[in-house]
Structure formats: structure tokens, C-alpha cells
Amino acid sequence: MTDTHFPSSIEALRLLREDPNRVGHRGHVLSSPIPGTGHGRTGPANKRIVVGYGFWIFLLSDIVMFSCFFATYAVLQGGTAGGPDIRQIVELPRVEWETACLLASSFTCGLSFAATNARNVLWTQVFLVITGLLGLAFVLLEAQEFAGLVSQGITPQRSGFLTAFFSLVGCHGLHVTAGLLWLGTMLAQVQVKGFRREIIHRLICFNLFWHALDIIWVGIFTIVYLLGYVA
Amino acid sequence: MSDVHSNMHMSAASGRVDRAPGDDPEDNPGHWIRSYIIGLCLATALTITSFVAAAAHLIWDPALPVALIVLAIAQMGIHLVFFLHVTTGPDNTNNVLALAFGVMVVALVVLGSIWIMGHLSHNMMPADQLMQMQM
Numbered sequence: 001m002t003d004t005h006f007p008s009s010i011e012a013l014r015l016l017r018e019d020p021n022r023v024g025h026r027g028h029v030l031s032s033p034i035p036g037t038g039h040g041r042t043g044p045a046n047k048r049i050v051v052g053y054g055f056w057i058f059l060l061s062d063i064v065m066f067s068c069f070f071a072t073y074a075v076l077q078g079g080t081a082g083g084p085d086i087r088q089i090v091e092l093p094r095v096e097w098e099t100a101c102l103l104a105s106s107f108t109c110g111l112s113f114a115a116t117n118a119r120n121v122l123w124t125q126v127f128l129v130i131t132g133l134l135g136l137a138f139v140l141l142e143a144q145e146f147a148g149l150v151s152q153g154i155t156p157q158r159s160g161f162l163t164a165f166f167s168l169v170g171c172h173g174l175h176v177t178a179g180l181l182w183l184g185t186m187l188a189q190v191q192v193k194g195f196r197r198e199i200i201h202r203l204i205c206f207n208l209f210w211h212a213l214d215i216i217w218v219g220i221f222t223i224v225y226l227l228g229y230v231a
Numbered sequence: 232m233s234d235v236h237s238n239m240h241m242s243a244a245s246g247r248v249d250r251a252p253g254d255d256p257e258d259n260p261g262h263w264i265r266s267y268i269i270g271l272c273l274a275t276a277l278t279i280t281s282f283v284a285a286a287a288h289l290i291w292d293p294a295l296p297v298a299l300i301v302l303a304i305a306q307m308g309i310h311l312v313f314f315l316h317v318t319t320g321p322d323n324t325n326n327v328l329a330l331a332f333g334v335m336v337v338a339l340v341v342l343g344s345i346w347i348m349g350h351l352s353h354n355m356m357p358a359d360q361l362m363q364m365q366m
Contacts (some may be wrong), residue, residue, distance in 0.1 A: 008293045045249050052251025056326060060333035067337040071344035092286060099278055107271045110314055113253070114263035206255045215307050222303035226285040228296050 006102065048201060052100045055205040059212045062175075064215050068222060069168040079160035086228030089149065089165070097139050102176075105134035106214040114227065119195055124203075125149045125187060131210065132183045135176055142173045172220055175213055182206055250322040252315045270313025277306040 045053075077086065112127030146166070149155075156166040186199075186206055194198050281302045286291050290298050311317045317326050356364075 042351050048252045050252065050255045051327060053249070053329075056252045057329055060329055064336050068341045071341045074341065074345050075348040092282070096282055099282075103271070103274055103278065106310070106314060107267055110267040110270075111264065114260040114267070117263060118260040142240065184322055204251070204254050210317065211253065211310060214314075215310045218303050218306050218310070222281060222299050226281055226299050227296055230285050230292070230299070 012198055041176065048204070051201045052204050052208070059208060063212065063216065066168075066171070066219070069164070069171055070219065073128070073164040073168045073224065076160040081159035081161075083159040083162065084154055085161065086165070086224070087231060089154065090225050090229045091145065092229060094141055094145055095221055098138050099221050101134045101138040101141070102214050102217050105131045105138070108134065108209055109207055109210045113203060116195065116200060116203050121190060121194070124190055128183060128187055128190075132180055132187075135180050135183070135210075135231070139173060139176050144171070145171070145194040146173075169220060169224065172213070172216055175216075179206075179210055179213060182209070242299075249322075249325055250316075252317050252326045254316070266316070267315050270309055273309045273313065274306055277302050277309065281306075 012034065108127045109131045112124050112131060115123035115127060154162060156163045186203060189199050189202070281299055284295065284298060284302070288295075311330070317323060317330060319327065
């Protein structure tokens with residue numbers, strides 16, 4: 001807006017000329033210049049909300065992809081081709097540790113974002129590092145599990161059930177690994193660039209990503225491990 | 232300039248500005264930490280319940296799978312509310328609608344696959360087994 005006050009009709013014409021498609025953060029109707037509510041009366045919501053919402057859509061599509069792996073697992077669960085079934089694979093103590101690591105890391109990730117909101121670099125970094133270490137512990141536990149299975153000849157090629165098992169659990173493991181790489185990048189960016197606006201947007205997205213991984217893990221430990229254990 | 236700002240505050244107060252999940256720019260960190268602690272406690276309780284129920288046979292065995300699935304869905308709800316801050320408020324309409332669509336697709340994919348493939352494998356049963364069933 002300008003500091004000098006033109007008659008409102010001139011002001012409206014100026015807005016229309018400068019922003020014909022209402023892509024800016026203001027409407028053409030001067031009586032209600034609501035900046036970016038995202039409800040269709042004005043331009044798009046501010047970037048922080050657009051970025052977070054867009055990433056939320058991505059996460060939902062990622063969850064849809066995981067649902068395909070879950071469906072495959074449910075269908076192929078009985079297809080052991082004479083090989084080992086899920087009950088011979090489950091090690092409950094290991095799954096307990098994995099779950100504890102991931103849940104605790106989700107919590108510390110949230111605390112790191114609370115520190116970001118308070119613009120505190122030190123605590124943001126400390127909690128991000130703890131999140132990363134817990135995530136690393138999770139990935140190592142899972143890698144150890146897979147290595148142990150492979151050394152017993154229990155590989156994805158053995159049966160349809162094992163293909164589904166390794167792809168579902170392994171895909172989640174890959175997501176956590178990718179999250180760890182992202183986390184390392186964020187540590188460096190927060191340190192070097194500080195809390196610039198786009199860095200905070202990335203931290204919001206990372207926080208969402210990490211929580212979504214934990215939600216998917218809840219599905220995996222219930223459907224694959226616990227239901228397999230009691231089957 | 233000033234009326235734009237006052238409007239921004241008004242619209243924020245009346246909940247007309249949207250919020251993205253996991254984000255709450257105007258809030259103080261204390262609110263966040265409290266919400267995360269509540270979420271952690273509830274999620275831990277549900278997780279421990281799941282593992283104990285599965286390992287200790289505390290629940291009638293045929294009901295166990297349903298109980299475990301209900302516990303898992305409850306825990307996903309806890310994560311959504313306390314970690315991702317998805318609420319039913321007017322500022323969250325878009326988030327909840329997207330989530331509802333996602334849940335619908337997930338349900339179609341999972342339940343549909345189990346249903347169809349179950350029938351398929353029943354119909355593809357080896358001939359001798361099918362004969363036995365008909366007798």
C-alpha cells in the first residue's frame with residue numbers, strides 16, 4: 001500500500017493493473033484487504049504455509065505409496081514357498097529397541113523445532129544431533145537384522161513373502177536413511193546460514209517428514225512384527 | 232499500511248489464516264514442548280500396551296489382531312494431533328481434507344487388494360483341493 005491516500009477507485013485500478021490475476025498477497029476489493037487467507041478471496045497464503053501444506057501433500061502421497069507395499073505384504077504374507085514364515089523372522093526385543101529409538105527421535109525432532117521457533121541455534125542443533133543419533137541407531141539395528149537374515153539364506157529372492165517383507169521394511173529404512181542425510185544438511189545450513197526464512201521452511205518440512213516416518217513405523221511394527229508374532 | 236496489519240491480526244484471531252501441519256508460527260515454544268510431552272507419553276503408553284498385549288497373551292487370542300490394529304490407529308491419531316498438530320479448527324480445513332483423501336486412498340488400496348486377491352487365490356485353488364471342498 002502507498003502512504004499517500006488516493007481516492008479508492010484510483011487505488012483499486014492501480015491494484016488491478018499491477019496484479020491482474022490476484023497472485024499478490026492482497027485482494028482487489030479495498031474494503032477487505034485480508035493478506036493471504038488462502039480461502040479464495042485474496043491471493044495465496046504466505047509462503048511458510050504454502051510450503052508446509054505442499055510438503056504435507058507430498059507426505060500423504062508417500063503414505064499412499066507405502067499403502068501399496070502394505071497391501072502387497074498382506075496379499076503375499078502366506079506365499080512362503082516352503083521357506084521361513086514371519087514367525088521365524090520376528091525378534092521382538094530388536095523391534096522394541098527400534099520403536100523406542102524412532103519414537104524418542106520424533107520427540108527430540110519436535111523439541112528441536114520448538115527451539116527453532118524460539119530462534120535458539122544451540123538447542124536446535126543439540127536436538128537435531130540427538131534426533132540423528134537415534135535415527136542412526138534405528139538404521140543400524142535394521143541393517144543388523146537384515147544382515148543376520150541374509151546370512152541365514154533368508155533373502156528377498158527366497159519367496160514372495162520375503163520379497164514383500166524386505167521391500168516394505170527396507171523402503172521405510174531407506175526413507176529414514178534419506179532423512180538422516182537431510183538432517184546432516186540441515187545441521188550445516190542452520191550453522192552457516194542461520195535462521196533465514198527458507199531455512200526455517202526446510203526445518204518445518206524436515207520435522208513433518210520425520211514424524212510421518214514414525215507414523216509409518218507404527219503401521220510396520222503392528223502389521224508386520226506384532227501380528228506376525230501372534231499369528 | 233496500518234489497516235492491513237490490523238486486518239492481519241483480526242483475521243489471525245478469527246482463525247481465517249490457514250495453518251500448515253506441524254507449524255504454528257505465532258505460538259510460544261512452551262505450548263509446543265507441552266504438546267510434544269503429552270504426545271510422547273500417550274504414544275509410549277500405547278506402544279507398551281501393544282507389545283505387552285502381543286507378548287503376554289493378556290487378550291483373548293482371536294481378538295488380538297483387532298486389538299493391535301486399534302492400538303496402532305489410536306497411536307497414529309496421537310501422532311497426528313500432538314506431533315503434527317492437525318486439528319479440527321477452521322485454520323486446518325485444508326490439512327484435514329487432504330488427510331481424509333489420503334486415508335480414503337490408503338483404505339481403498341489396502342482393503343481392496345486384500346479383498347480381491349483373497350477371492351482370486353480362492354478361485355485359483357488347485358483342482359484337487361477344490362474337489363475336496365465341494366465334497
